[in-house]
Amino acid sequence: MPDIPKTYTAESYEDALYQRWEESGLFTPIIQEGVRPFVISIPPPNATGTLHLGHATMLAIQDIMIRYHRMKGIPSLWIPGTDHAGIATQNKVEKLLAEKGITRHQLGRPKFMEEVEKFVEQSRSTIKTQVKKMGASVDWSRERFTLDQGLSRAVREVFVRMYSDGIIYRGDSIVNWCTRCSSTLADDEVKYKEEHTKFYYIKYGPVIIGTARPETKFQDKVIIVHPDDERYKSYHGQKLQVPWINGNVEATFIADPAADPEFGSGAMTITPAHSFVDFDIAKRNSLPIISIIDEKGNLTAEAGEFAGQNAHDARAAIVKKMQDRGLIESVDHNYMHNLSVCYRCDTPIEPLVSKQWFVDVNKEFKFKKSNRRPIKGIRDGQKVTLKQLMRHAVEKNAITILPDRFNKTYFHWIDNLRDWCISRQIWYGHQVPVWYCVGDKDKACKIDCKEPVVGTSAPEQCKYCGSSNFRQDPDTLDTWFSSGLWTFSTLGWPDDTADLRYFHPTSVLETGYDILFFWVARMILMATYAIGEIPFETVYLHGLVRTRTGEKMSKSKPETCIDPLDMIAKYGADALRLSMIVGSAPGNDVRLYEEKIAGYRNFVNKIWNAARFALLNIGEEDLNRPMSQELKSTAAISLADKWILTRTQELIKDVTNHLENFQFSEAGTKIYDFTWGEYCAWYLEISKGEHKNLPVLIYVLKTVLKMLHPFVPFVTEALWKELNEEKMLIGEPWPVFQKDLIFKKDAADMQAIIDTISAIRSMRQESGIEAGQKLNAIVYASKKHLSLLEAKREPIIRLGRLEELELHQLTKAGDHKVHNALSQFLSCGIEIYIPVEGIIDIASERVRLSKEVENLKSYLSSLDTKLSNENFIKNAPTALVAEQREKQATEKEKLAKLEKKLAQMSV
Numbered sequence: 001m002p003d004i005p006k007t008y009t010a011e012s013y014e015d016a017l018y019q020r021w022e023e024s025g026l027f028t029p030i031i032q033e034g035v036r037p038f039v040i041s042i043p044p045p046n047a048t049g050t051l052h053l054g055h056a057t058m059l060a061i062q063d064i065m066i067r068y069h070r071m072k073g074i075p076s077l078w079i080p081g082t083d084h085a086g087i088a089t090q091n092k093v094e095k096l097l098a099e100k101g102i103t104r105h106q107l108g109r110p111k112f113m114e115e116v117e118k119f120v121e122q123s124r125s126t127i128k129t130q131v132k133k134m135g136a137s138v139d140w141s142r143e144r145f146t147l148d149q150g151l152s153r154a155v156r157e158v159f160v161r162m163y164s165d166g167i168i169y170r171g172d173s174i175v176n177w178c179t180r181c182s183s184t185l186a187d188d189e190v191k192y193k194e195e196h197t198k199f200y201y202i203k204y205g206p207v208i209i210g211t212a213r214p215e216t217k218f219q220d221k222v223i224i225v226h227p228d229d230e231r232y233k234s235y236h237g238q239k240l241q242v243p244w245i246n247g248n249v250e251a252t253f254i255a256d257p258a259a260d261p262e263f264g265s266g267a268m269t270i271t272p273a274h275s276f277v278d279f280d281i282a283k284r285n286s287l288p289i290i291s292i293i294d295e296k297g298n299l300t301a302e303a304g305e306f307a308g309q310n311a312h313d314a315r316a317a318i319v320k321k322m323q324d325r326g327l328i329e330s331v332d333h334n335y336m337h338n339l340s341v342c343y344r345c346d347t348p349i350e351p352l353v354s355k356q357w358f359v360d361v362n363k364e365f366k367f368k369k370s371n372r373r374p375i376k377g378i379r380d381g382q383k384v385t386l387k388q389l390m391r392h393a394v395e396k397n398a399i400t401i402l403p404d405r406f407n408k409t410y411f412h413w414i415d416n417l418r419d420w421c422i423s424r425q426i427w428y429g430h431q432v433p434v435w436y437c438v439g440d441k442d443k444a445c446k447i448d449c450k451e452p453v454v455g456t457s458a459p460e461q462c463k464y465c466g467s468s469n470f471r472q473d474p475d476t477l478d479t480w481f482s483s484g485l486w487t488f489s490t491l492g493w494p495d496d497t498a499d500l501r502y503f504h505p506t507s508v509l510e511t512g513y514d515i516l517f518f519w520v521a522r523m524i525l526m527a528t529y530a531i532g533e534i535p536f537e538t539v540y541l542h543g544l545v546r547t548r549t550g551e552k553m554s555k556s557k558p559e560t561c562i563d564p565l566d567m568i569a570k571y572g573a574d575a576l577r578l579s580m581i582v583g584s585a586p587g588n589d590v591r592l593y594e595e596k597i598a599g600y601r602n603f604v605n606k607i608w609n610a611a612r613f614a615l616l617n618i619g620e621e622d623l624n625r626p627m628s629q630e631l632k633s634t635a636a637i638s639l640a641d642k643w644i645l646t647r648t649q650e651l652i653k654d655v656t657n658h659l660e661n662f663q664f665s666e667a668g669t670k671i672y673d674f675t676w677g678e679y680c681a682w683y684l685e686i687s688k689g690e691h692k693n694l695p696v697l698i699y700v701l702k703t704v705l706k707m708l709h710p711f712v713p714f715v716t717e718a719l720w721k722e723l724n725e726e727k728m729l730i731g732e733p734w735p736v737f738q739k740d741l742i743f744k745k746d747a748a749d750m751q752a753i754i755d756t757i758s759a760i761r762s763m764r765q766e767s768g769i770e771a772g773q774k775l776n777a778i779v780y781a782s783k784k785h786l787s788l789l790e791a792k793r794e795p796i797i798r799l800g801r802l803e804e805l806e807l808h809q810l811t812k813a814g815d816h817k818v819h820n821a822l823s824q825f826l827s828c829g830i831e832i833y834i835p836v837e838g839i840i841d842i843a844s845e846r847v848r849l850s851k852e853v854e855n856l857k858s859y860l861s862s863l864d865t866k867l868s869n870e871n872f873i874k875n876a877p878t879a880l881v882a883e884q885r886e887k888q889a890t891e892k893e894k895l896a897k898l899e900k901k902l903a904q905m906s907v
Contacts, residue, residue, distance in 0.1 A: 004615055004722050008608035010572025013718045018132050021717075026731050027139045029075035031502045038069035038076045039506040041487045041536075042138060043519070044146065046085035047120045048092050051130045053545040053580070053592060054512055056564040059134040060577040061542060061664060062510050066137055067710035068659050071734040077503050079490050080131060081144035082124050086429035086479045087181055087344055093119050093428075109427050116428050130565060135573050135713045137730065142499075144490040146482045147430070154489035155482045156433040156456040158530050163454045165365040167386065167529075168422070170434075170452065172355050174272075174279040175421045176340070179297040180347035183425040184356055186478060187418060189518070190349050192338045199335035200319065203327050205242035205251055206235075207267035212337050213274075215311045215318050218245055218303050219290045220269035224281060227255040229266050245322060246304040256281055273353045276418075289353055297350055312348075357423040357432060357475065361386045361525075370532035373505060380532075389528040390414050390521055399524065401539045402662055403587040406516060413517050422478045429476030437462040438471050484522035487535040506536045513541040513587055540662055543589035545580065550591060567597050574712035575601035581711065582668045603672060604715050607708065610680045611719040614701045617692055633740045635695040639788070642743035643750030644683040647674065648700050649742050652735045655707050671707050679704060682754055686795045698723075703735045752785055752828045753792045759832050760800040763822040767840060774803035775839070778818055780810040780831040789830075849902040856895045863888045 021027065029037060040062050045055055062078065070076040093116045094104055104112040124145065131138065144151060162168040176185040200214050207223060225232040235253040242251045251269075258281050259268055272282035272289040282289050292302050293311045301307045306314045322328050340349040362385050369380035377396050378384060384392075391414050393399045394407060401407055423432060435453045439445035439462075448464040452473070461468050485493070487509075491500040505527070509520060520539055527535035546552055567576045578600040584590040636642045651674050658667035679700060687697060702723065709716040709729050720729035760777055769775070777800065781789055789796065789807050797805050810816070810831065818833035820842055825831050836842065866872055867884055 004612050006612070008572075008605055008715055008718070010574065010604075010714060011569070014133070014135070014568075014573055014714050017714055017717050018135065020728065021137060021730055022140065024728060024731065026070070026728075027078075027137050028141050029070075029077045029139070031498065032075050035075060037503055037507075038066070038074045039079075039503045040066060040077070040508050040510065041079045041490060041506050042081060043509075043511045043515075044081045044083040044144075044483065044486065045127050046088050047082045047123045047127070047145075048085055048088050049123055050126060051134075051564060053562055053564055055130075056134060056576065057542055057545055057580045057584075057590070058510060058512070059131060059136045060580050061540070062508075063134070063136050063577075063713070064581070064659075064664055064710040065508060065510070067713060067730065068734065070137070070730070071706065071709070071732060073733060077142070078136070078138045079142050079144065080128075080136075080138035080140060081146070081486075081490065082127055083479060083483050084120065084145065084147045084429060086424060086426055086476055087183060089116060089120060090426050090428040091181065091344060104427065112427060133565060133568050133573060135577070137713075142490065146479070146486075150492065151482065151485070151489045152430060153456070154485050154493055155430045155477065157494045158485060158526065159433050159477070159481075160454055160456055161530070162359065165363075167360050167363050167365060168357060169360060170355065170357050172353055173358065173419070173421070174274075174276055174351055175354050175356055177295060177350045177352040177354065178342040178345065178347050179295065179350055180345045181342060181426070182295065184354065184421050184423060185342060185349065186421060186480065189343045190340045191343045192340055195337045195339040197335055197337045197339075199332040199337075200322075201264075201329040201331070202322065203329050204244075204267075204269055205240055208265045208329050209267060209269050210264050212335060213271075213315075214322065215299065215303075215306075215315045216271040216274045216292050217269065218292055220244075220271060221249050221251050222270055222285075222287055223251055223253045224256050224259045224268050224270060225253060225266060226257060226259040226261045229259070229261040231266060243325065243327070245318070245325070245327070254285055254287075256285060274351050276351060279351075279353070291353060293350055293352065295352065295354075311350075356421050357434075357477075359386070359420040359422055361417050361419055368532045372501065373533045375528060375533060386525050386529060387414055387417060390524050393524050393528060393534050398534050399537065399539060402541065403585075406513060406541060406587060410516060410521065413521065420478075422481050423473075423475040424478055425474075426476055429479065430482055432473040432475045432477060433457075434473040435459055435470040436473070437465060437467055438469050439465055440467045440469050443467045480518060480522050483519060484526035485530065487523060488527060488531055493531065504531075505534050508538045508540055509536040510540045510542065513543065516541065538662070541587050543584065543587055546589050546591050548591055548593040550589075562592060562594065567594070571597050571601040572604060572714065574604045574715050578603065578668065578672075578711060581664050582672060584665050586662065603676060604712060606676055606680060607704075607712065607715055608719065610675065610684060611701060611705070611722070613684055614697050615722060617687070618694060618698065630736060630738055631695065631699045631741060633738075635693070635699070636741070636743065637693055637696075639746055639750040639753070639792070640683060640686045641693050641696045642746035643754075644679065644700055645696060645741045646743050646747035647678055648703055649737055649739070651707070652703065652737045656734070656737070659710075668711050671704070671711065675704055675708065685799055686792075688798075705729060706732055706735050749785075749788050752826070752830060753788060753796065755826050755828070756789065756830055756832060757796055757799045759824040759826060760796075760802070760834065763824055763832075763834050764801075767822060767836065767845075769836070769839060771801065773839065774801060775834055776804045776806070777802050778806045778808070778821070778833040778835070780808050780816050780833075782810050782829055785828065785830055786810075846902065849898060853895065853898050853902060856891060856898065860888070860891050860895065863891065 042062065043058060045051060066076050066078045096119070097103065097107070097115065107115065159168060176187065176190050178185055197212055199210060199212050201208050201210050202214065202217070204220070204223065211217060225235065232253065236255045238253050239250055241248050258277065259266060270278035270281055271292065272278045272287060273291045274293060279289065281287070290302055291300055294300055297310055297312070299306045299309050299311050299314060306318060319328065341347060342349060364383045364385055367378055367380065367382045367384045369378070375393065375398055377392060391411065394401060394410060401410060433455060435455070435458055437445055437449040437453070439449065443465050445467070446464045449462055453459045453470070458470060458472065462470070487506050488500060488504050491497060491504055493500055509523070511520065523535045527533060544552060564576060575597050579592060579597045580590060582600070631645070636645050651670060654670050655667045658664070658670065683700070687693065705716045705719055706729065713730070717729045756779065760775070764771070764775065779789060786807055786809055793805060796802070810829065816831060818835060820837040821833040821835045823831065823833045863884060867888060873881060
């Protein structure tokens with residue numbers, strides 16, 4: 001017998017096991033021509049620190065998929081890596097330098113970049129360690145970083161191609177500007193929070209206008225009204241003098257459908273440089289666009305005496321001046337405003353007009369079709385837009401989003417998508433591959449020299465003036481631009497590599513639903529444009545990890561946060577993985593707390609104890625006996641054998657089906673229930689002594705360990721080693737369903753035995769009888785079941801904790817009466833009686849039960865009255881009515897059980 005410890009201590013096994021997995025080479029798949037691989041590109045964590053529970057959830061789900069497909073014999077690739085996360089990383093390093101009293105400008109760009117690279121190198125090393133701690137079986141030989149040389153080359157290649165196709169352009173447009181980060185943000189990098197503020201109603205000539213930002217109104221010289229608004233039709237195109245903040249201005253009435261006749265006076269003025277809606281109106285009507293606020297958040301010269309002041313801080317003084325001039329009609333002091341803020345630092349966003357680089361999502365270009373796995377429905381050379389490509393991939397089911405309710409959200413985002421601003425005013429990241437000639441002392445620049453030179457590398461000589469002196473555009477590219485290439489840039493594109501040919505498109509993108517737009521949509525955009533094929537076949541979206549009470553975990557509230565590494569150290573990685581998988585569904589948030597993780601540690605220990613019990617019954621000779629992956633049907637001797645083998649085959653079929661359909665919680669729950677509730681609680685207990693059958697015992701144990709392995713890889717691998725197996729479990733094949741191991745009739749008979757024992761236990765528990773109290777049981781059964789019960793007399797007595805077991809043949813159902821006994825009738829026709837005289841106080845029990853029945857009837861009567869009231873049904877919230885009906889059904893069922901118990905006690 002192997003010397004297996006009594007308890008499983010995760011820290012004693014995990015690091016050593018992971019090292020063995022790495023050294024085995026099984027994380028690295030071998031290309032098998034003709035066999036379709038299973039591929040996941042890990043959503044690269046930001047290189048800014050440590051992993052959080054969202055990452056841990058992602059790693060657990062993806063590792064389940066990878067280990068399962070690897071065990072199926074499919075070449076399975078899981079590409080790891082990290083994202084440079086430009087703004088986030090630069091902000092982090094700037095904060096660290098600020099603690100030393102240093103700014104990046106004092107260091108200068110080269111030295112600042114050295115500081116960033118040192119920080120990133122350390123951070124990436126930490127993240128790699130954490131990924132290993134989770135047990136993630138990624139292919140470290142293919143680890144990538146979004147600023148790797150190869151990936152940087154891919155970024156430049158895509159930029160140049162898009163520029164050549166007219167998709168990328170540089171121009172003045174309105175952007176989201178963070179004054180703290182001193183950079184632009186994409187639309188979906190802006191978040192919103194509700195804010196109570198003041199709303200001002202202002203006299204503007206003959207109309208009243210409303211605004212929450214009077215500091216932007218200095219150069220308002222246009223009044224917009226709806227073309228069909230009868231009140232203003234005579235004003236269309238007219239000009240008039242209007243008293244305004246710094247004196248009279250000439251205002252023009254313009255008809256445009258953007259004005260809402262039902263809102264306020266139906267008239268509005270516009271500030272095109274500081275509102276996306278107003279900017280579009282100005283462009284439509286060829287109106288001037290004048291900046292009132294600069295990139296530092298200060299008022300420009302257009303604000304007159306307020307120039308140079310912070311716009312927000314100057315608001316009160318500006319309003320005071322407007323009041324003095326009689327321009328303020330009224331003020332709403334309780335206006336709820338959706339304030340847009342930076343997703344990184346929570347600084348209010350300032351819409352500004354700026355010269356930036358954009359991706360035109362509505363520009364038509366000629367589609368270049370993939371020669372390997374083309375997108376159906378789009379011809380080579382067909383004119384399309386990026387918007388059309390993104391919609392087509394999901395609409396035509398080339399890509400499946402799970403859960404499918406996110407399709408609607410995805411399409412809504414695409415339909416409202418504006419041109420994507422891809423330039424950022426930061427130092428860390430992929431510098432825009434654009435150069436400008438600055439000329440030499442002896443070679444003056446010409447007019448054409450001002451044109452940008454776009455290329456994958458710096459130009460050698462200006463074709464206009466001959467100078468070799470160039471300045472690269474100082475801006476960097478949006479981080480999502482480079483991570484959008486992740487699935488194919490990590491495989492060697494733009495080179496036609498063997499990895500790219502075999503492993504792309506990837507199989508699944510598993511990520512949080514909160515970055516559906518940030519990343520998922522952009523990956524579809526990039527892959528369909530650059531290589532003419534989808535980046536992945538399925539998008540599996542997991543939910544957010546929340547606290548016990550449903551709160552979002554926040555760094556600002558440390559008490560709500562759980563550090564995955566702390567939980568691994570305390571309970572083991574397997575327990576943490578299970579706690580995030582079981583009970584969760586795609587797209588749904590999951591609640592996680594320490595007690596839940598501790599509960600799954602108990603299950604991990606149960607697996608260990610079950611295997612230990614089996615191994616205690618297995619000699620060295622049995623362990624060394626060679627066994628095939630399949631078991632012959634002749635190995636089943638007893639009813640218990642046939643029952644457990646039948647249930648095992650059903651489990652293999654169910655779990656395989658769940659995993660194929662991304663139903664990880666259902667698969668985990670099925671294995672959990674089988675392992676704990678059937679194999680441990682019943683088969684192992686029944687298998688003690690004379691009922692032991694080693695081949696079946698070992699077969700079921702190995703099968704369970706294999707199915708559990710993707711979920712709890714560490715404890716299962718540790719146990720596999722105790723079974724003296726030469727190969728590691730990670731490399732074992734997935735269990736094969738064996739139809740010849742299905743014994744339906746025998747399994748049903750065994751289930752009757754189990755139900756009998758369960759009924760005895762249930763009656764004991766419901767009546768509050770001590771677990772150690774030995775009972776007598778009188779059982780009536782048909783001739784067929786009588787022989788079954790007699791054959792299993794020993795385990796029934798042992799597991800039911802009985803003193804005696806009387807078995808009688810059933811004559812007619814319900815005719816047998818046993819005085820002062822608990823009773824239960826099984827659906828298979830077995831009647832069970834437990835005499836309780838002398839064990840419990842029957843008279844007191846009757847009184848107690850009668851009172852409980854009376855109280856329950858009274859409560860049910862009030863529920864019935866409420867639910868028969870038409871006014872209540874009509875006016876109460878639907879959820880409340882449903883809750884009351886559910887209570888009614890539950891209490892009626894409870895009443896029936898109590899009345900039955902009372903009748904038993906009255907015999």
